[in-house]
Amino acid sequence: MPRGPLSADFKRMRALTNAHQRGRKFEQLLERLFQQAHFRVDRDAGIAAPRQTDLVARYGDVWYLIEAKWQNAPADVDVFDAVLRRLQRAASSQVVGVIVSVSGFTDTVIEEAAKCRGQELVLLLGEEELAEVLAAPACLAGLLHRKREHLVTHGRVQLAAGAKPRRRRRRPSSDLPASDLRLLGTDLAPLTYVAGVGGFTDLVFIQELPDVDWVPADGSGVCLDLPIGAFDENGLADLLYALTSLGWTTSQPQWAIQQATRNWHGVGAREFLDTLRAWKERYDGLDEDDVHHTEKVTYVDTFQDGGFYTLAADVASHPSRMVQHCNVSFQLTGIPLDTQPLRHVFEQFDALGTGYFRPMTAKAVTRDWLPEPLPLEVLGYLVSHDPFPFDELDLAEDEAADLPKPPDEWVIGIVAKNPFRDQDVASAPDGWPGELESSSIIVCSLRSHHPLYEIPDGYRLYTWEQARTTDARVLRPVADW
Incomplete structure (x- = not known):
């Protein structure tokens, strides 16, 4: 990891033999660290008067009372008790203690921090974690948030570098929302996904594409990116669960998984995770030359109040299933007044310092039309259940008898052969995504169900609309019958 000025200064302090001088410079270093992490910092504040406090830093509505220790021995219970007494004198319940100790902590201190969490919160920051945040100060707020959450929720002190890649436990897909759309073949048999010839692209299909510019007020939409650190396939499951816990997973997300010569398309968060994990089965029948060392996944879902997000990741095509790159890109109608849900997911994935709303300068959604409708060769159907089945309507028997029973299942989209892949059939029109040159299939939304x-x-294919996020192109081809 590249070292910045804070890390270099920390390294130079190790050569100091005067303990008092080193301690004073260490406090100054921590002051700069918290300032660069966008905390409001006060030295020698009177928050716990008459007792002296090294530093007090504020982030949002939380104050952190900071004690800096660089001794030959680990920080002991006397240091902990001193911080605890200062917290008890503080004028606000929103004050959290932080002990930063280069030499670590005794077991007693770690035990006491867990025991006393019901009275006062004291977070412990060791040398390994300190080195991480000195190199990347933007991660400090997220690290302290995770430590606080871990201590309150689980009653355990977290002493580990949070930015390191780590293997996560395998979470079941069954707790994710299942799709309320069914994917059927031309024989009306259910399909888990549709597979076709294709290469690596960043394209994913969608049934309804929200236009974040389509609002009564002037101006344009905004975008926001959430870069996720390296983790494995189970980390992607954690990400899906985090998005679901915030109410950001609908029953109709669409996704694509791409290999060098093969693509898989499907619907539903649960179905996506199951298909992603079934990589060995998906590779059955593929030649060795057709399997790249990495497969690309692209996932899209919408917000109920407008906007959408894409998830793009590169996943290793071997048993480690390590994720080399992952980014969630949001497109919103504007900056929400309540940003807490976004802050929550950014803090959970240690990306708080990287989040910036950026105004979109180009049109969010572009639309194009064919001069003449183009016939399509159907490969499958997207089927939706009637949300108000006839049998569940509150009707008297004589009323029900007089009404014709409407169908319970409707075709709202189709899977079709890409009409522009074979140039002998039709040339791709202007505006048609070039990413589809290698794809043998398209997933269309039906204008009339x-x-x-x-x-x-x-x-027949009539029109298409598309939007671009940082790592994905979202396409909605529109057909009719």
Whole structure:
């Protein structure tokens, strides 16, 4: 990890033999660290008067009372008790103690920090974690938040460098929302996904594409990126669970998984995780030359109040299933007044210092039309259940008898052969995504839905709309019958 000025100064302090001089410079270093992490910092504050306090730093509504220790021996219970007494004198319940000790902590201090969490919160920051945040000060707020959450929620002191890649426990897909859309083949048999010839792209299909510029007020939408640190396939599951816990997972997300010569497309968060984990089964029948060492995944979902997000990641095509790159890109109609949900997910994934709302200077969604509708060769159907089935309506028997029973399942989209992949059939029009040159299939939204058991004679492609995020292109081809 590249070293910045704070890290270099910390390294030079090790050569100091005067303990008093080293301690004073260490306090100054911590003051600079908290300032660069965008805390408001006061030295020798009277928050615990008459007792002296090294530093007090404020971030949001929380004050941190900071004790700096660089001794030959680990910080002991006397240091802990001194911080505890200062916290008891503080005028606010929103004050949290932080002991930063280069020499570590005795077991007694770690035990006492856990025991006393019901009275006062004292966070412990060791040398390994200190080195991490000195190199990347923007991570400090997230680190302290995780330590506080871990201590309050689990009653345990966290003493580990949070930015390091780590293997996560395997979480079941069953707790993620299942799709309320069914993917069917032309024989109406259920499909987990549709597979076709294709290469690496950043493209994913969607049934409804929100336009974040389509609001009554002037101005444009905003975008926000959440870069996720390196982790494994189970970390992607954690990310899906985090998005779901905030109410950001619908029953109709769409996704694509791409290998060198093969693509898989599907619907649903639960189905996505199951398909991602079934990588060995997906690779059955592929030649060795057709399997790259990494596969690319792209996932898109929408917000109920407008906007959408994409998740793009590169996953290793071997048993480690390590994730080399992952980014969640949000497109919103504006900057929300309540940013706490966004802060929560950024803090959980240690990305608080990287989050910036950026105004979109180009049109969020572009639309194009074909001069003449183009016939499509159907490969499958996207089917939705009627949200208000006839049998569940509160009707008297005589009323129900007089009404025709409407169908319960409707075709709202189709999977079709890409009409522009074979240049002998049709040339790709202007505006058609170049990423589809290698893809043999497209997933279309139907302009007019129809009952599942009333399949029309044919479908035609009329138009398409698309949006671009940092790592993905979201495409909505529109067909009709």
